[in-house]
Amino acid sequence: MRRTKEEAAATRDSILDAAEILFAEQGVSRTTLQHIATKAGVTRGAIYWHFMDKGALFNAMMERATLPLEAAVKLLDERAAGDPLQCLRDELMTVLRITVEDPKARRVFEIAMLKVEFTDEVDAVRVRRRESMTQWQERMEGYLNLALAMGLLRPGVDPRNAAMGFWTMIDGLIRNWVFEPSTYDLMELGGQVLDTYLAGLRAR
Numbered sequence: 672m673r674r675t676k677e678e679a680a681a682t683r684d685s686i687l688d689a690a691e692i693l694f695a696e697q698g699v700s701r702t703t704l705q706h707i708a709t710k711a712g713v714t715r716g717a718i719y720w721h722f723m724d725k726g727a728l729f730n731a732m733m734e735r736a737t738l739p740l741e742a743a744v745k746l747l748d749e750r751a752a753g754d755p756l757q758c759l760r761d762e763l764m765t766v767l768r769i770t771v772e773d774p775k776a777r778r779v780f781e782i783a784m785l786k787v788e789f790t791d792e793v794d795a796v797r798v799r800r801r802e803s804m805t806q807w808q809e810r811m812e813g814y815l816n817l818a819l820a821m822g823l824l825r826p827g828v829d830p831r832n833a834a835m836g837f838w839t840m841i842d843g844l845i846r847n848w849v850f851e852p853s854t855y856d857l858m859e860l861g862g863q864v865l866d867t868y869l870a871g872l873r874a875r
Contacts, residue, residue: 700788736779759814781849
């Protein structure tokens with residue numbers, strides 16, 4: 672039984688690895704489940720045993736690649752009570768660092784940002800992106816609301832609007848960097864952009 676579970680897990684990983692490579696090479700909409708099955712050396716039936724459809728497979732690939740990010744975020748959560756604005760900066764810089772240092776995460780971000788056409792076939796991908804955006808905005812808004820309660824934000828700052836600004840900056844920085852990494856140093860420019868934005872939010 673244990674060997675069977677290990678074999679099933681190995682098959683699942685091989686499917687995800689194949690999908691990741693093909694999605695990056697030719698885009699999500701132009702990659703069929705048969706392409707993925709051939710690349711992984713399995714049958715289409717094996718894919719359907721693990722995943723309901725291509726959208727579910729895509730989402731599983733995303734979840735696997737973002738596990739290091741989720742682990743890092745949990746550690747940062749414990750420090751939020753000190754200076755929530757600094758913790759927010761640290762969390763967003765962690766996103767940028769993992770994008771730069773983790774090849775799997777970077778490739779998956781590239782797929783999600785540049786290689787997806789939101790067709791009916793992968794509607795689950797659109798739903799997941801919306802949920803991810805909402806989740807991250809709520810996290811950032813939580814930090815900003817805590818900062819507001821502690822008197823760390825300047826008068827007139829709306830936490831929800833400020834959170835949207837953070838999301839737009841990080842999304843844009845990563846999207847443009849994965850499109851052409853030689854354009855700028857993501858960590859260096861990202862830190863400068865975040866510091867400039869935070870300086871405008873902090874109470875003086």
